Amino acid sequence: MHDPIPFLDLVTPHEDMTEELVAVFRDALRTGRFIGGPAVEDFESEFATFCGTRFCVGVGSGTDALRFALIAAGVAPGSIVVTVPNTFIATTEAISQAGAQTHFIDIDEWTYTMDAKKLKEYLETQCVIDSQTGKTIHRRSQRPVSAVIPVHLYGQTADMDPISMLAEHYNLVVIEDACQAHGAMYFSRNDDRWKKAGSLGRAAAFSFYPGKNLGACGEAGAVTTDDEELARKVRVLRDHGQRKKYYHDMEGYNGRLDAIQAGILSVKLRRLPGWNEERRQLARCYNELFSAQERIIIPREPPWSRGVYHLYVIRTQRRDELQAFLAERNITTGLHYPVPLHLQKAYAGTPGLVTSLSVSERTAAEIISLPLFPGMTALQQVRVADALKEFATLCLDKLEKPALANLATRTSWTPGMPNRRARERYHLARD
Numbered sequence: 045m046h047d048p049i050p051f052l053d054l055v056t057p058h059e060d061m062t063e064e065l066v067a068v069f070r071d072a073l074r075t076g077r078f079i080g081g082p083a084v085e086d087f088e089s090e091f092a093t094f095c096g097t098r099f100c101v102g103v104g105s106g107t108d109a110l111r112f113a114l115i116a117a118g119v120a121p122g123s124i125v126v127t128v129p130n131t132f133i134a135t136t137e138a139i140s141q142a143g144a145q146t147h148f149i150d151i152d153e154w155t156y157t158m159d160a161k162k163l164k165e166y167l168e169t170q171c172v173i174d175s176q177t178g179k180t181i182h183r184r185s186q187r188p189v190s191a192v193i194p195v196h197l198y199g200q201t202a203d204m205d206p207i208s209m210l211a212e213h214y215n216l217v218v219i220e221d222a223c224q225a226h227g228a229m230y231f232s233r234n235d236d237r238w239k240k241a242g243s244l245g246r247a248a249a250f251s252f253y254p255g256k257n258l259g260a261c262g263e264a265g266a267v268t269t270d271d272e273e274l275a276r277k278v279r280v281l282r283d284h285g286q287r288k289k290y291y292h293d294m295e296g297y298n299g300r301l302d303a304i305q306a307g308i309l310s311v312k313l314r315r316l317p318g319w320n321e322e323r324r325q326l327a328r329c330y331n332e333l334f335s336a337q338e339r340i341i342i343p344r345e346p347p348w349s350r351g352v353y354h355l356y357v358i359r360t361q362r363r364d365e366l367q368a369f370l371a372e373r374n375i376t377t378g379l380h381y382p383v384p385l386h387l388q389k390a391y392a393g394t395p396g397l398v399t400s401l402s403v404s405e406r407t408a409a410e411i412i413s414l415p416l417f418p419g420m421t422a423l424q425q426v427r428v429a430d431a432l433k434e435f436a437t438l439c440l441d442k443l444e445k446p447a448l449a450n451l452a453t454r455t456s457w458t459p460g461m462p463n464r465r466a467r468e469r470y471h472l473a474r475d
């Protein structure tokens with residue numbers, strides 16, 4: 045049996061910086077500064093510079109960052125926030141916890157990020173701009189639509205220009221979910237320049253969960269923004285609504301970034317550009333190794349994108365068999381994400397299903413994330429590629445043409461279908 049190939053390696057990358065990381069802890073012990081203080085302020089200023097924004101506010105997690113950004117941007121309880129269903133549940137948890145309701149928009153088949161055409165269709169056919177207030181109102185529910193959260197999935201930004209233009213026309217706030225996209229670049233045709241994830245909306249949320257491209261040694265997150273007032277509100281929200289100790293302007297949360305995590309993140313931020321470049325190189329290598337595999341769809345990077353490959357996700361019709369096949373060969377893979385959010389039990393009976401989400405449903409059944417992490421060796425990549433080739437010869441080459449992308453046209457949604465029935469049909473089709 046071959047050595048195991050892990051999905052990611054959280055041990056080796058820390059080895060050559062152990063001394064620097066331990067020094068952060070020693071410093072906290074020496075000064076007694078565990079919450080707030082210069083370590084947090086320094087990291088905030090370094091990460092704002094990295095993202096090209098005026099402000100960064102450190103918080104307890106990516107979920108905190110999303111929730112605080114929504115509240116600080118003025119998303120009112122009872123309003124609607126639009127996002128995609130193929131994301132981690134934190135995106136929609138934050139919407140619900142801000143008191144708003146989620147409406148889902150389908151994704152683009154090739155980038156797995158929000159399809160601006162579908163967003164346009166939703167806004168044009170289901171919403172109207174109130175001539176008195178300028179607010180966008182969802183016709184059927186009569187609720188205001190207040191914000192849109194594009195998710196920069198797998199390390200690649202959504203196509204932000206058309207989304208931003210729609211948001212401007214319909215008076216919606218754009219909050220980026222950049223939790224998987226530290227350092228990802230987007231070429232804005234509107235601004236005629238490359239911009240970083242985190243600087244593409246009114247505010248952005250980052251997670252520093254340990255497995256992220258920039259990961260803490262525990263929980264951490266941040267909001268980036270150019271909006272001074274929004275940054276100020278997030279600072280108040282993360283600290284129990286207090287601007288000054290024990291003077292509470294409002295109720296807030298315990299959502300601070302602690303000083304040890306901030307110090308650790310500063311040490312690791314210096315290495316992030318190198319790690320991201322390594323991830324891009326590993327992705328290029330995989331692309332070349334898989335170039336002869338007709339029935340495997342590799343990640344696509346449109347000309348406007350320079351992704352940072354938080355995950356390397358391929359698509360194949362026999363996904364579950366492939367995962368088992370690789371597991372037998374000691375290769376660990378992941379599924380991001382196997383069940384789209386509108387079909388999760390947590391959302392049974394919620395009225396968020398107002399558009400067809402067939403692309404999200406279809407891709408959820410076909411995607412598989414392969415091992416990719418800084419420090420992965422060429423030998424490990426070749427072993428993954430060889431196993432995949434063996435699987436293709438045994439299982440995929442027998443599949444009839446036409447090409448994979450055209451085969452799956454099943455749609456499980458019809459207008460007015462409640463979530464429960466859509467979910468049953470989805471799971472039946474999958475079993």
Ligand SMILES: Cc1ncc(COP(=O)(O)O)c(C=O)c1O
Binds near residue numbers: 105
């Ligand atoms: C797309 C996305 N959004 C939000 C989050 C939430 O971040 P955290 O786990 O730090 O709360 C994550 C983290 O997994 C994520 O991947």
